[in-house]
Amino acid sequence: MRAELEPLLKLQEIDLKIKDLEAKKAEAPKRLEALRCNLAAREAELAQLTAELSEIKKRKIDIEDELEIETGRLNKSQQKLSSIKTNREYQALLKEIEEIKKANKTREDEIVATMEELEKINISIKEKEAEINAMQKEVEVENLHLNQVENEINGQLYTMMEQRDAIAKDARQDLLSRYNFLRDKRGGVVIVSVTGAVCNGCHMNLPPQLFNELLRDEKIHYCPTCQRLIYAKTNDKNGD
Numbered sequence: 001m002r003a004e005l006e007p008l009l010k011l012q013e014i015d016l017k018i019k020d021l022e023a024k025k026a027e028a029p030k031r032l033e034a035l036r037c038n039l040a041a042r043e044a045e046l047a048q049l050t051a052e053l054s055e056i057k058k059r060k061i062d063i064e065d066e067l068e069i070e071t072g073r074l075n076k077s078q079q080k081l082s083s084i085k086t087n088r089e090y091q092a093l094l095k096e097i098e099e100i101k102k103a104n105k106t107r108e109d110e111i112v113a114t115m116e117e118l119e120k121i122n123i124s125i126k127e128k129e130a131e132i133n134a135m136q137k138e139v140e141v142e143n144l145h146l147n148q149v150e151n152e153i154n155g156q157l158y159t160m161m162e163q164r165d166a167i168a169k170d171a172r173q174d175l176l177s178r179y180n181f182l183r184d185k186r187g188g189v190v191i192v193s194v195t196g197a198v199c200n201g202c203h204m205n206l207p208p209q210l211f212n213e214l215l216r217d218e219k220i221h222y223c224p225t226c227q228r229l230i231y232a233k234t235n236d237k238n239g240d
């Protein structure tokens with residue numbers, strides 16, 4: 001009876017390989033997904049830096065406009081000084097001139113500060129762009145690699161499916177049905193050996209009577225606990 005299990009054992013071996021390959025196939029795109037995710041994060045950072053850049057530029061222009069207007073006002077006030085009649089008015093205008101000068105000095109300092117900020121942010125943008133560029137290349141390479149890996153796995157799967165179909169034809173159909181039925185429920189391992197009356201699928205003891213029958217090898221037996229197809233482990237060349 002052990003011979004009737006041989007095609008199913010081969011089938012099981014192939015099915016376990018197929019299962020591994022399918023797991024590999026599902027795992028394969030993970031690195032690309034992680035790279036793309038990372039790239040998207042860097043692109044968001046670049047967009048943030050670009051927004052900051054235009055904000056600072058706008059602030060600089062605003063201060064420059066103010067400075068221009070206030071410089072015009074300062075020139076007018078200075079021209080007015082010579083035509084002032086009273087000392088009180090003269091003192092008031094002098095005070096106003098001083099205040100404009102002080103405010104303009106602050107504006108000039110701010111313009112210098114924004115220029116420094118612009119310089120820094122431009123450097124950051126260039127660095128970020130270089131980083132993104134490198135990552136885009138990495139994504140392209142990984143994409144090609146993934147296609148290769150997937151093609152390879154698909155090729156192997158195709159071959160194994162063909163082998164599987166050929167072997168399935170040799171199997172006893174009622175046993176094949178049972179195998180197919182239990183396969184997913186038992187993690188792909190349906191045909192198991194029994195060592196010293198212990199089922200190697202669920203590690204439970206077989207009743208002594210069943211174990212004796214199994215050793216006689218006159219018919220196919222099932223483990224009463226896990227329902228797997230069982231065979232007695234032997235020491236001959238087919239034993240495993």
Ligand SMILES: [Zn+2]
Pocket residue numbers: 199200201202203204223224225226227228
């Ligand atoms: Zn069992």
